[in-house]
Amino acid sequence: MSLIKNHKRIVMADHPAVRDLERRHFLRQGLSLGALTLLTGCDVTDSDAVDGVLRGISRWNDRVQAWLFHPNKLAPTFAESEIDHNFRFNAFYPESKAPVIDGASWRLRLDGKIADKRPWTLAQLNAMQQESQITRHVCVEGWSKIGKWGGVPLGRFLRQVGADTSAKYVGFTCADGYSSSMDMATALHPQTLMALTFADQTLPRKFGYPMKIRVPTKLGFKNPKFIVEISVRDDNPGGYWEDRGYNWFSGI
Amino acid sequence: MSHDQADGPTRLVTIHPLIVRLCHWGNAIAILLMIGSGWKIYNNAPLFGFTFPAGITLGGSPSPAWHRHGDIGYAGALLWHFAAMWLMFAASAGYLSYGLISGHFRKTLLPLSPKGVARDVADAITGRLDHRLGVRNQVQRLLYIAAIAGIVLMLLSGLAIWKPVQLQELTALFGGYDNAREIHFFGMCGLVLFLVVHLGLTALVPKVLPPMITGRGHVPLDVLEAEGGR
Numbered sequence: 001m002s003l004i005k006n007h008k009r010i011v012m013a014d015h016p017a018v019r020d021l022e023r024r025h026f027l028r029q030g031l032s033l034g035a036l037t038l039l040t041g042c043d044v045t046d047s048d049a050v051d052g053v054l055r056g057i058s059r060w061n062d063r064v065q066a067w068l069f070h071p072n073k074l075a076p077t078f079a080e081s082e083i084d085h086n087f088r089f090n091a092f093y094p095e096s097k098a099p100v101i102d103g104a105s106w107r108l109r110l111d112g113k114i115a116d117k118r119p120w121t122l123a124q125l126n127a128m129q130q131e132s133q134i135t136r137h138v139c140v141e142g143w144s145k146i147g148k149w150g151g152v153p154l155g156r157f158l159r160q161v162g163a164d165t166s167a168k169y170v171g172f173t174c175a176d177g178y179s180s181s182m183d184m185a186t187a188l189h190p191q192t193l194m195a196l197t198f199a200d201q202t203l204p205r206k207f208g209y210p211m212k213i214r215v216p217t218k219l220g221f222k223n224p225k226f227i228v229e230i231s232v233r234d235d236n237p238g239g240y241w242e243d244r245g246y247n248w249f250s251g252i
Numbered sequence: 253m254s255h256d257q258a259d260g261p262t263r264l265v266t267i268h269p270l271i272v273r274l275c276h277w278g279n280a281i282a283i284l285l286m287i288g289s290g291w292k293i294y295n296n297a298p299l300f301g302f303t304f305p306a307g308i309t310l311g312g313s314p315s316p317a318w319h320r321h322g323d324i325g326y327a328g329a330l331l332w333h334f335a336a337m338w339l340m341f342a343a344s345a346g347y348l349s350y351g352l353i354s355g356h357f358r359k360t361l362l363p364l365s366p367k368g369v370a371r372d373v374a375d376a377i378t379g380r381l382d383h384r385l386g387v388r389n390q391v392q393r394l395l396y397i398a399a400i401a402g403i404v405l406m407l408l409s410g411l412a413i414w415k416p417v418q419l420q421e422l423t424a425l426f427g428g429y430d431n432a433r434e435i436h437f438f439g440m441c442g443l444v445l446f447l448v449v450h451l452g453l454t455a456l457v458p459k460v461l462p463p464m465i466t467g468r469g470h471v472p473l474d475v476l477e478a479e480g481g482r
Contacts, residue, residue: 053335054335058331061334068415068419070418073417075417076420141293141296141297142293142296142297142299144429144430241327245327246327251418252414252415252417
């Protein structure tokens with residue numbers, strides 16, 4: 001039920017007029033830096049052009065980060081003793097609104113350039129060989145926490161279902177209205193997991209039950225939860241925060 | 253031209269070559285953008301028990317964004333930060349390579365000794381410090397070396413927190429992600445302090461400003477001779 005309510009709320013927030021309004025006010029309202037105005041002698045705040053240039057540079061930064069990314073360089077791993085036990089809930093809504101998903105009836109849909117698109121059950125995923133990692137989750141805000149995740153490497157899964165690994169993007173759709181996407185190189189990275197456990201326990205509701213994507217080579221918001229669909233494609237699917245001006249690649 | 257009379261005979265010479273001026277103003281703009289957006293980014297996850305007033309930060313708008321869809325609203329600050337990063341990188345790389353290759357650093361930043369700094373501090377306090385164009389006292393030299401080191405530290409610690417996986421060796425050099433973040437913060441404090449002193453001194457001796465724009469200024473002949481003899 002809360003899932004449906006959430007959807008309603010998100011649909012309203014995503015109304016084109018609201019998004020357009022947000023886009024146009026995105027820089028203007030925050031740009032009260034007098035120094036900049038004085039420096040340039042013009043009011044840079046009153047310009048969608050500035051927004052456009054900044055987003056252009058952000059796309060250039062995507063390319064630089066893809067170039068910096070080593071497909072086999074592993075994120076540092078930590079000891080059990082270094083794990084942060086007060087892990088945070090993160091979403092664009094409060095924790096009480098997190099979707100309640102029934103694992104038995106949950107299905108993972110597959111879409112796009114994948115040979116075998118039959119949906120997967122949680123039991124099937126649990127039956128695959130599992131890996132675990134203790135890595136640092138780095139939030140775009142700057143804080144970070146060390147946690148332990150376990151599950152199926154996404155690359156292994158993609159190969160098993162016959163995904164076209166020469167495609168450019170892998171997109172994720174979530175039960176809470178969230179979405180995200182990543183480059184194929186990162187999707188195939190050995191530490192990119194379809195996480196089914198957190199701290200050696202079944203993934204809790206607040207961290208994305210029944211499955212989240214754990215990608216220790218990207219910022220936290222690139223780790224979507226409550227996954228209901230994975231798609232492989234050549235056009236960039238974008239994502240919730242990515243469409244709101246946050247850098248798409250967001251590699252770390 | 254009272255200064256010129258006080259300084260004795262002068263000659264109009266190039267004080268700051270074009271490359272130095274371009275790098276100086278490029279860095280000046282980049283640092284303001286980096287600090288303004290950096291304060292905004294800091295505010296979203298403060299390291300310490302305070303935040304910067306929103307009015308002096310750059311990019312994003314927390315409260316309207318929050319009301320619309322819970323966006324913490326600082327995507328704009330991140331866009332500014334990682335755009336200005338390139339300007340800062342270009343200006344610093346240009347300045348450092350020119351300074352090292354052309355001998356500009358050796359000529360303008362050396363010699364430098366604790367004794368020389370102490371002498372010039374004493375001279376400054378007693379009002380006997382040489383403020384003529386073309387003369388760089390040892391306090392200035394120390395300050396500029398610190399500023400250059402500060403910018404390099406900011407670029408490196410910034411890279412360490414931007415890429416703690418791909419550049420994990422660099423991050424480890426800074427003592428890990430959390431330490432690198434604190435170093436990046438304190439480096440910012442150092443640069444802000446430098447800016448205050450730098451702008452303060454420029455306000456006290458305003459004749460140093462035009463040459464940083466036009467490149468040229470009237471330098472006393474005896475200063476030029478002393479330079480040639482070095």
